[in-house]
Structures are given as C-alpha cells and as structure tokens.
Amino acid sequence: MAKVKRKRPTRDEFELEEIGNTLVEAYDEKSEVNLIVWEREPIQGNIVKMDSRTRLVHIEKNTVITKVPFMDIMKVSIQ
Numbered sequence: 001m002a003k004v005k006r007k008r009p010t011r012d013e014f015e016l017e018e019i020g021n022t023l024v025e026a027y028d029e030k031s032e033v034n035l036i037v038w039e040r041e042p043i044q045g046n047i048v049k050m051d052s053r054t055r056l057v058h059i060e061k062n063t064v065i066t067k068v069p070f071m072d073i074m075k076v077s078i079q
Contacts, residue, residue, distance in 0.1 A: 006039070008038050008071065008072065009038070009074070011074075019070075019073055019075075019076050020070075022076040022077075022078065023047060023050060023057060023070075023073075023076055024050070025078065026046075026047055026076070026078050027047040027050060029078075030046060031046070031078045031079065032044065032045065032046055032078070032079040033045070033046070033047060033059070033076055033077065033078055033079065034076070034077045034078075034079060035057075035059065035068060035073055035075070035076055036073070036074045036075035036076075037068055037072050037073055037074065038072045038073075038074055039072075040068075040072070043059055043061075043066055043068060044059075044061060044079070045059040045060050045061030045066070046059065046060050046061070047059060047060075048060045048065065055069060055070045055071065056068065056069055056070070057069075057070055057073065
C-alpha cells in the first residue's frame with residue numbers, strides 16, 4: 001500500500017516574509033531560535049547559515065547542525 005504524502009499547509013506572502021525577517025534578525029543578533037517545523041519535532045538552536053541557493057536554514061545546537069528547508073518552517077520565535 002502506497003504511503004499518502006500530506007500536502008504542506010500554504011502560507012501567504014506576508015507570513016513567509018515575516019518568517020524570513022525573524023530568521024534574519026535572529027541570525028544577525030546570534031540569538032537562539034525555536035522553530036516549529038512541518039511534520040517534524042520543534043527545533044531549537046542558533047542559525048549558523050542561511051543558504052539562498054538550496055533554501056536551507058542551518059541550525060546548530062550542541063555542535064550538531066540540522067538543515068531545515070525554509071518552506072517547512074511554520075513558525076519562528078526568538079529566545
């Protein structure tokens with residue numbers, strides 16, 4: 001039986017821009033962030049890289065780097 005892939009919730013341009021602005025602010029200030037990610041556990045850590053080519057946000061926590069696709073980020077909060 002084939003696994004049914006759920007479709008990611010859509011967000012409007014305003015929501016995506018707000019998420020992007022919050023990520024840039026946290027990156028510039030080297031603040032810790034808490035990310036709510038679609039179909040994953042929440043991720044907490046510092047943004048070490050934002051790759052515009054691959055659209056991945058690199059989050060570091062305890063020397064472990066997690067790469068999160070920008071479009072999978074549902075909510076960002078700065079700690």
